[in-house]
Amino acid sequence: MIRNVLSIAGSDPSGGAGIQADLKTFSAHGVYGMAALTALTAQNTQGVSAVHPLPPDFVVEQIRMVFADIRVDAVKIGMIANARIAEAVADVLAAYRDCMIVLDPVMIAKGGAALLDPAAVAALVERLLPLATVLTPNLPEAAALLGVDPATDRGAMQAQAESLLGLGPRAVLVKGGHLGGSESPDILAMADHAVWLDGDRLPGANTHGTGCTLSSALAAGLAKGRSFEQAASTAKSWLAGAIASADRLDVGSGHGPVHHFHTLWTEEGNAK
Numbered sequence: 001m002i003r004n005v006l007s008i009a010g011s012d013p014s015g016g017a018g019i020q021a022d023l024k025t026f027s028a029h030g031v032y033g034m035a036a037l038t039a040l041t042a043q044n045t046q047g048v049s050a051v052h053p054l055p056p057d058f059v060v061e062q063i064r065m066v067f068a069d070i071r072v073d074a075v076k077i078g079m080i081a082n083a084r085i086a087e088a089v090a091d092v093l094a095a096y097r098d099c100m101i102v103l104d105p106v107m108i109a110k111g112g113a114a115l116l117d118p119a120a121v122a123a124l125v126e127r128l129l130p131l132a133t134v135l136t137p138n139l140p141e142a143a144a145l146l147g148v149d150p151a152t153d154r155g156a157m158q159a160q161a162e163s164l165l166g167l168g169p170r171a172v173l174v175k176g177g178h179l180g181g182s183e184s185p186d187i188l189a190m191a192d193h194a195v196w197l198d199g200d201r202l203p204g205a206n207t208h209g210t211g212c213t214l215s216s217a218l219a220a221g222l223a224k225g226r227s228f229e230q231a232a233s234t235a236k237s238w239l240a241g242a243i244a245s246a247d248r249l250d251v252g253s254g255h256g257p258v259h260h261f262h263t264l265w266t267e268e269g270n271a272k
Contacts, residue, residue, distance in 0.1 A: 002030065003073040003220070004031065004032045005033055005073060005075070005076065005216075005220055005223050006074075006075045007023065007034070007036070007077075007078065008078065010037065010040070010041055010079035011039070012209070013041070014045060014257075016045065016208040016209040016256070017043075017209030017211075017257075018078065018209070019035040019078075021216065021257070021260065022213075022216040024213075025213050026219075028260050029217060029224075029238075031073075036063045036066065037059070038059050038081055038085050038089075039085075041079075045252025046253065046255075047254070051081065053081040054085075056084045059088055059089065060088045063093070064092060073100070074102065074220070074222050074223035075096075075219070076219040077089065077101065077128065078215065080128070081120070082116075082119065083119045087127055090128050093131055094131065100223060101134075102133060102218050102219040103129065103131075104136045104215035105137050105145060107144055124145070125167060129169055134232075135164055135169040135171070136172075137175070138175045138211060139151050139157070139179070142160045146164065151174075157185075157187050160174060161189035161194065170191070171188060171228045174186065175214070177201075177210070183199070183201060184202075186199070186236060188228060188229060188232050199236060199237075202243045204243065205256065206249070207243060208256055210239060213239055213258055218232055241262050242258035242260055243258050246259050
C-alpha cells in the first residue's frame with residue numbers, strides 16, 4: 001500500500017524549499033504527497049524578499065478537508081509564520097494524535113531572512129511541540145527554542161536534544177550542519193537512549209532547502225513504518241546523495257537546491 005503524507009508549510013516559488021521541496025521528497029521516497037499552505041513567499045536562491053502568511057482559518061480548512069477524505073499516514077510541519085497559525089494548526093491536529101507528526105521549526109532562511117514571527121516561538125513550543133512525534137531543529141533553531149546559545153560541540157548538542165525532548169516530542173533530531181570542521185553529525189535523542197548519525201561535510205553552496213527535505217524524507221520513512229533510527233538514518237544518507245548530486249542542476253546563482261531525484265534521473269533529466 002502506498003502511504004500518504006501531508007506537508008503543512010510555506011511555498012517557495014524557486015522550488016528548492018518549502019512545500020515544493022516536500023512534494024519532490026515525498027515522490028522520491030515513493031509516498032503520495034499532499035500540501036496545506038501556511039504562507040506564500042517571494043524568494044529565489046539568493047534570498048527572501050517578502051512573506052505573506054495565509055489566514056489561519058483557511059490553513060485549518062485545507063488540513064480539515066484533507067483529513068475528512070484521505071487517510072493520512074504522516075504529517076510534516078514546516079514554516080508556520082506566526083503565532084495565530086501555530087495555534088490554529090495545533091487545534092486541528094489535536095484530533096489526530098495517532099498520526100505521525102514531524103515538526104521542522106523553520107525560523108531562518110538560508111540567506112538569513114526571518115521566516116518565523118518571534119511571537120510565534122512560544123506558541124510553537126507550548127502548542128506544537130507536545131504534538132510532535134519527531135522534532136528536527138538545526139543548531140540555531142534548537143538554541144532559539146530553548147533560549148540558549150547555539151551548541152558548538154557534541155556534548156552541547158546532546159544536552160540540548162535532551163532538553164528539547166523534555167518539551168513533549170517523542171524524539172528529537174538535532175542537525176549538526178552548523179558545527180565547524182569536516183564532519184556534519186546529527187543526534188537522535190529518544191526517551192531511553194540517543195544515537196549519533198555521523199556524516200562528512202559535503203562541499204558546495206547548493207544546500208537550499210536541506211532542512212525541509214530531510215524532515216520530509218523522515219516523515220516518509222515513518223509513514224512506511226520504519227523506526228525513528230531507521231527513518232532518520234535513511235533520510236540523512238539520501239540527503240547526502242542529493243547534496244552531492246546538486247551540481248548536476250543549474251538553478252540560480254546563490255544557494256542552489258539539492259537534487260531530489262538524484263536516484264531517479266540521468267544526467268540529461270530522463271528517468272533511469
